[in-house]
Amino acid sequence: MGCAVEAECSPAVEAKVVSASTRNRSYEEAGADLRDLAELEISAKRCARISQRIGRERLCEREARCVAFEGRPLPEQKRGVPADAPANGWEGRVAAVIVDGGRMQVRDERWGTPKEPGERRNWWREPKMACVTTFQSQEFAEDPLPEIPACLLDPLFVIPRVLEMKRTRAGTGSEERSQIPSGTTASAMPVSQPERWSPPPLVRSVVGTLGGYEDLGRLAEVEAWHRGFAAAPRKVFLGDGLAANWHTHRERFSQYTPVVDLMHAIAYVYTAAIESSSDMNDCWQRYCRWMPAVWRGEVSCVLAELEGLIAEAENPDRGEALRQCQGYLSNNASRMRYDAYRRQGLPITTALGESKIKQINRRMKGTEKFWREGGEPQLQLCCDQLSDTAPLEAFWNRRAERQRGFCKSRSST
């Protein structure tokens, strides 16, 4: 029969429950959808129980897959391609690993215990995610897009995006100097349409964890190995400037070209420009001079100018903000050679990862949502659902074959 002895629902119903619980914002919505659309009466509590049990089974499989990978000889881990890897060639394709983080609230053992005087509790944690993906692209003899796209010099395009990134980093809404420089708005309406400066994505698989960056690196490496990425002649590792990302790159993806997300670079260049003067038009002019240089991969020009501005800064807060931007740009300058990346046909933004994180956040993040043990299993199901490789389909088949006709509670003791 292929159904667990203690199961309350058939595997087909369980698959529907998992799908509804993962695609909807909450288990309550999942229960309502199942009632209205599938004519199945399943309470929110039961949806949560079933989904998290399946999620835990997926976590066990995930761990077993990692252990099996780590049992292979090192050369095979680094250069081997598994027999069941996709059979496609790598002509006109790039292999990419994109790392990013989201937000969700997770209550730990402090929940319910009395607070110390003056103690403030914050349950926000960062679920980490890696998008292991292929892109369709070709190499060029010269930079195919040497001129910076107009939208990147359009305040109506740039400023909202920069502020959104800052809000995401801060975790809450924050007040920023966000006025549009005068004289630029009239000509800039409507907002410039962005040109495509990254190649189109092909097949995406998503891995994620509430654990540390080391755990994420391990999951991403195993997924990339199973996708046969070792055989790809062009490989890229994309992330923001966070040091942990580049530690993961050094430890596990050293054969991949490291690239800092262009939008993060823009955010720091914009912030540096804004902090460089109290006149907004001066600031914008400076941004419009710096950003094309960064686009051409000439971050050193910006750094040289920043050095002088820091020395001249009279306001200590402004000086500190400029120093932070300078630190970010100088630490990541070697990963901002965007002209060379475009020649190689590599993606230069983490937009794909950001999009996946938004979809994960839709399910996991909310001021009213507090996860406990169920967070990691549900996160795993979200990643499975977002993967083009349909890992859940294969899981249901394996799960049916695994049933042995014994109660799980007895067999596990």
Add this chain to the structure above:
Amino acid sequence: MSQAANDLVQRVAAMLVEELTQGGRDLATLRLNDLEREVFGLADRVSLRVAESLLQAQADHLDKKMACPCCHGELVKKPPRKRKLLLRRGEAEWGEPVWRCPSCRRDFFPSGSGDGLCGGSGV
């Protein structure tokens, strides 16, 4: 759908239509909502009954003397348990055979196996 399955559907459908329209039922005033509720409700109940019968038949078929999949020792028959399972068309109920392995001190449910009696490796 195979020809045989198609023929079966036609036969069952014709039988149900005859049942639903007998006794001079006034079809002129039948609303689509009522028709859907009646027809698909009936189809769901028929599907569920067929699934229950097949599950019972499978359980009866598997209810024969066998060795324990773990230790290969002799199993002892226990009274069948009433099994309820939520399927896509509602809750099915049937009698599931239960065997006990005295050596392993565990109950074994033959119809719960993945591929017959000794599937998988994850006990």
